[in-house]
Amino acid sequence: MKHITFTVTNDLSFDQRMQRICNSLASNGYRITLVGRKLKSSKPLCQSNYSQKRLYCFFTKGFLFYAEYNIRLFLFLLFQKTDAICAIDLDTILPCLITSKLKNKKRIYDAHELFTELKEVRTRPHIFKIWTLVERISVPHFDYSYTVGQGIANEFNRRYNKHFEIIRNMPLLKSLPKDIQRNEKLLYQGAVNEGRCLEKLIPAMQSLDYKLIVCGSGNFMNQLKELIIKYKVENKIELKGMILPNELFHITQQCALGINLVERGGLNQYLSLANKFFDYIHAGIPQITMNFPEYSFINQQFEIALLIDDVNEETIVTKINGLMTDKVKWKQLHENCLKAREILNWQEEEKRLLSFYNKVFDN
CATH class of the missing domain: 3.40.50.2000 (Glycogen Phosphorylase B;)
Structure with a gap:
């Protein structure tokens, strides 16, 4: 059973994309650990078929938060037994890159967005330079990558001549009540x-x-x-x-x-x-x-x-x-x-996800 560790900076309770990804992989023979952030306001984690780990930080925003979280994440990953490490966006990519190289583990990049083009990054020149540097020194070293849409995949290909698979963030198809009372x-x-x-x-x-x-x-x-x-x-x-x-x-x-x-x-x-x-x-x-x-x-x-x-x-x-x-x-x-919704749903998109990770470990 191959073990994959995913890393995010948000509260695990509300990240529906990561919940779907982790649940699908765990249901199909992978051992999964999802690492995220613990806040004072964090609600208890829901029971799942994969492991969840929250890292508590003293700082809650800005440069000091990212610095502290990345250090804590690096130490966690350094002593984590795993077969592959998947960084979710740039804000967790450096610890994943360093520990995967030190431990000779497969490394995967899941880009939920074009991080360097976020408004809160793009409009602040100093911050923009830092994240652009992080992207340039890290993304080319990830052998396996995927993102949420064709446009972002094309942009990464233009920047780094790297192929990104497309795994869109679609909900799980669930039945709708027939007597929904819709309000205006x-x-x-x-x-x-x-x-x-x-x-x-x-x-x-x-x-x-x-x-x-x-x-x-x-x-x-x-x-x-x-x-x-x-x-x-x-x-x-x-x-x-x-x-x-x-x-x-x-x-x-x-x-x-x-x-x-x-x-x-x-x-x-x-x-x-x-x-x-x-x-x-x-x-x-x-x-x-x-x-x-x-x-x-x-x-x-x-x-x-x-x-x-x-x-x-x-x-x-x-x-x-x-x-x-x-x-x-x-x-x-x-x-x-x-x-x-009968076509654009996670049951269909999950097939792409499983195909991607099967290729990772077949190689």
């Missing part, structure tokens, strides 16, 4: 971070007669709360914070429309294929999303969303009001979601 509510789920156009969505809520549910947290949360007060829309917005996956799926089903807006400025945003995009599809709710390559390609196949080119308050209001009042169009997109 809007839903934003996922990271509440810079670059998600929340500074445009919140003022737009002044002209919308619907309630917005926000499920998630991130580096833009304080600014989000300030915007809600500034535009006096406290009665229209409900902040639920971090929600466990099963509860989140239940909440999503009860809403009428999903929101997936992203700034066009950075390459990571332009090439993105967000988790929420598939989560909305699986809950059977249409969405407002970006006219970016990955979203446009899937929408051409299934038409499950209204695409938006220019994110501004007027366009947001027009698109949302238009779809919420056009019951015929809403039902068409809803029915298309139900068809798309």
Whole structure:
């Protein structure tokens, strides 16, 4: 039984992609350890068929956090018996690279995004230089790599002449209740971070007669709360914070429309294929999303969303009001979601994952 160790910097309770990957591999003959971060607010870990390890850090953000976490992760990996180490994104890649070389173990890179093109990285020159250097000295040394979409895979190939497999972040196909009571509510789920156009969505809520549910947290949360007060829309917005996956799926089903807006400025945003995009599809709710390559390609196949080119308050209001009042169009997109989820699901994507890891150990 081959042992694979995965490394992330987030709280393991809410990382649905890693939960799916680890569960699939553990169910198919691999021994799995998932290493993440322990926070004071961390909820107890759910029982799983793989091992989970949380590393506690004194520092919780910024350079000191990354430095401390990487040191703790290096020490953990150094004494961990494993056959392969998989780094998730750049923020855990250096300990994985060093320990895999020292111990002569297979090393794998799973890029959830184009990390150096994140807005919070790209707009800070000193931070950008550091992460770019980390990428250049590490990614070329990983023999096996995969990512979440074709656009990011193409960019890595352009930068380093390396092939990245595609394993998209699709939900597990689960049955939907036949008697869902959908409310006329809007839903934003996922990271509440810079670059998600929340500074445009919140003022737009002044002209919308619907309630917005926000499920998630991130580096833009304080600014989000300030915007809600500034535009006096406290009665229209409900902040639920971090929600466990099963509860989140239940909440999503009860809403009428999903929101997936992203700034066009950075390459990571332009090439993105967000988790929420598939989560909305699986809950059977249409969405407002970006006219970016990955979203446009899937929408051409299934038409499950209204695409938006220019994110501004007027366009947001027009698109949302238009779809919420056009019951015929809403039902068409809803029915298309139900068809798309039968194809775009983890049961199908899991086949790619297992094929990838079988090749890793066959070699």
